[in-house]
Amino acid sequence: MHKTNWEMIDKDKSIDHFDRADAIIKKILMNKGITTEEEIEEFLSEKPQKTYNPFLLKNMKEIVNTIIDYINKKKSIWIYGDYDVDGIASISLLMDFLSNFTNNLHYYIPLREEEGYGLNCDAIKDIKEKGGELIITVDCGSTSVEEVELAKNLGMEIIVTDHHNLSEEVPDCLILNPKQEDCPYPFKFLCGCGIAFKLAQAIQKNMGAPKKYLSDILDLVALATVADVVPLIDENRTLLKYGLKKLNNPTRLGLKYLIEAVGLKDKNISAGHIGFVLGPHFNASGRIDDARAGVELLLSKEQHKIKYLVEHLVTCNNERKAIQKKGLEICKAKVEKYYMNDLFLVIDSEGTHEGVIGIVAGRIRDLYYKPTLIVTRSQDEGILKGSGRSIDDIDIYEEMKKCKDLFIKFGGHKNACGFSIEESKLELLRKRLNEEAFKIKKQSPNKFVKTIKIECELKPSQITEEFVKALEKIEPYGMGNEKPYFLIRQIKVDNNKEKVVMGKNHEHLRLRGVSEKYHDSTEILAVGFGLAENYVNELNCPEIVDIVGFPNINEWNGYKNMQLMIRDMKAYKSNISE
Structure with missing residues (x-):
């Protein structure tokens, strides 16, 4: 320790x-x-009241009117989301909610290894070929300038709903994101599914639909709010408390069967159970297989299909744990042998599945209390994909930005990052990050002490x-x-x-x-x-x-x-x- x-x-x-x-x-x-x-x-309070008018979100009125127009004209609506728990829950939430108003509803969720995070041009072309007319993104899209432009050029309308930071250049479409500079919404830390819920709230209000449509989807908001590690304060605390009540009396068959399968049937489901038991099962499908299994489990009403999907998610999670354990052993051995004197750990995990390298980075960070990058081979020859996790007082995104000339692609925030890099540049990256880390330690030694x-x-x-x-x-x-x-x-x-x-x-x-x-x-x-x-x-x-x-x-x-x-x-x- x-x-x-x-x-x-x-x-x-x-x-x-x-x-x-x-x-x-x-x-x-x-x-x-x-x-x-x-x-x-x-x-x-067991019944907190802290919540805000959804129409305070910038563009909400226009977005609601646009979606209702597409519903009334029976046009083809596609929900596009990420492959983590937040994305899976966000897609499920809008599919569930909007199915009360239209049957012309579809979703797209990318494959991690083949497509990567967020919107991609091939997926947009695929949606167009399948008759898509409106794309609503969830938990992604705030920086997808090129992809939004493609969708519009192909004759589709696209709406971005997201909670991630925006870059200087923003997509040319309607955006629902409280982090937009001129957005008056008072709470900025909803997860992607939280934003999708506010959209559902606004549509429900506009259409005078039953409030039951909203209470039915609070379990999904709870799942995503905990799993996406957003601050459990303010409106998130309100949504989570009501969502946990729903989870403890589950009406969604997929969640009910999963809760039973993982040994939580007689437990009072807590945020800890979401973070350490339920969430990882959904993440596992996106990490090592296809995240559609998670969406299908949350939406399906057929018992035989649900039982199969629960077994599949449990199998995926067990496989994920085994892969993760092996990757952790490889990385720990390398640290002990080569890098104990480094302050910024950069470790080649020797082909560990890219779906678990972020978890391994977090475990190595915790073991040695040093910012950590874990890389693995990508499908492209000579290219490594990496994931990073940081310690409390080191902004890993800012440190990586100092080395941006070395990356093919990188992004992230204060605590975590993802990137791709040529294998030949890895040693130089390690050298430069450590030089910066030793400068930081010289000025503030306690930053490297938990x-x-x-x-x-x-x-x-x-x-x-x-x-x-x-x-x-x-x-x-x-x-x-x-x-x-x-x-x-x-x-x-x-x-x-x-x-x-x-x-x-x-x-x-x-x-x-x-x-x-x-x-x-x-x-x-x-x-x-x-x-x-x-x-x-x-x-x-x-x-x-x-x-x-x-x-x-x-x-x-x-x-x-x-x-x-x-x-x-x-x-x-x-x-x-x-």
């Missing part, structure tokens, strides 16, 4: 005033900038069922509403190596003990998945530890007990940056 800094958000060193769970919850919300009673009530933010210090006796239940009101957790972590100091544990490790491969950690700092007699149980090696080998089984973690209730075989899920731990000493 790489070195970490701990930073206490709450500077008040006294923890005795947190005598009630609600006082701790209020402090957590204040730390998030939620301070007024009205804001707190909205944030914790900082874990701690809400406050607690005593073991404060970790109660009441407290855990109160914390549940802050969910759903995710980007922009990160899970709160707490510090318990000076836990004296039974550090017998044989007793603290668990799991089939002895990779997990279980510690029991009491805090010596406050002479608190309440025993704490702390569990750390994958942390046994860190405790035994790196920390050398210390007898007294400081632990940062998140409390939950472990229910098994009819018994309940409180436990702290370990985020990080250190052998006891004064080690908090105040």
Whole structure:
């Protein structure tokens, strides 16, 4: 485990005033900038109200009128989206919603390896040959100037709905994107499916259609909002909360069967279940096969077809995990052998499937806490495709921009990027990125050290069922509403190596003990998945530890007990940056 800094958000060193769970919850919300009673009530509400008029989005009125005109004239409408969860859900949402008004409805989703991300000219020609008259993009199109021009030249109308950043030159068509400079919409961080939902809201309002048409598609918005890692604040929080209710009482057969197949039937579906279980199954179809399987699963009403598609997605996800595991092993071995002294990791994954290199980049980034690029062979001789993930304080897009002369193509944002490059230029890219990284480290050494933010210090006796239940009101957790972590100091544990490790491969950690700092007699149980090696080998089984973690209730075989899920731990000493 790489070195970490701990930073206490709450500077008040006294923890005795947190005598009630609600006082701790209020402090957590204040730390998030939620301070007024009205804001707190909205944030914790089971029925949040924060949402905005869809017609505040620039061009919405014209777009709605155009789509309704095509519906009334029974013209051929095509939905074009990306092959990730957001794209799959966005296509499904508009196909589902618009099918209430027209039968002349089709969709197109590109193949990752053959076509790549976004609109492409061959696809547009194909849609035209099949009788397409209107194309509505979802989750893509904001930079597709050439492709939009082609569609228009072929006699089709095209509408772009998207949430990605626009470039200086924008497509010459109607665009629905809150990130347009002069768009007055107050919330800029909807995912692609969120934008598609606002379009559906506006059409429903204009046509006076039943509101049930909207409630029926909230499950798709929840799926995409979590999977696309947009901030879970403001309107996203509202949409997600209502979407999770829909997911927990699923009426969409494809989701109902998938939930059962992955062992979540009797669970309360959370944002975590979407992010780590459901989402990856849809992503897997687009990563290593054809993302149409995901769309078909979400739209189909035929049980035999749904069962086949669920099995297919589960198979794809298992295959994805196996490919990913092998790719991770290859890349980790290369780092350990060749690149441990590098600050910016650039690794050739030796032909690992391009559908998983982004995930591998994220795992390598997490292991070594360094910005990471993973490349693999493309279908074109001598050309590599790459994917990158960054650490908190390094803007990977800006760093890559400094090397733009080396790329055939590249794009991205602060945290992630994608690119293609000639194989012969890879070593020069590694050299230049590392030179820049060492300059950054010289000026700001802490940028390459992971900082874990701690809400406050607690005593073991404060970790109660009441407290855990109160914390549940802050969910759903995710980007922009990160899970709160707490510090318990000076836990004296039974550090017998044989007793603290668990799991089939002895990779997990279980510690029991009491805090010596406050002479608190309440025993704490702390569990750390994958942390046994860190405790035994790196920390050398210390007898007294400081632990940062998140409390939950472990229910098994009819018994309940409180436990702290370990985020990080250190052998006891004064080690908090105040």
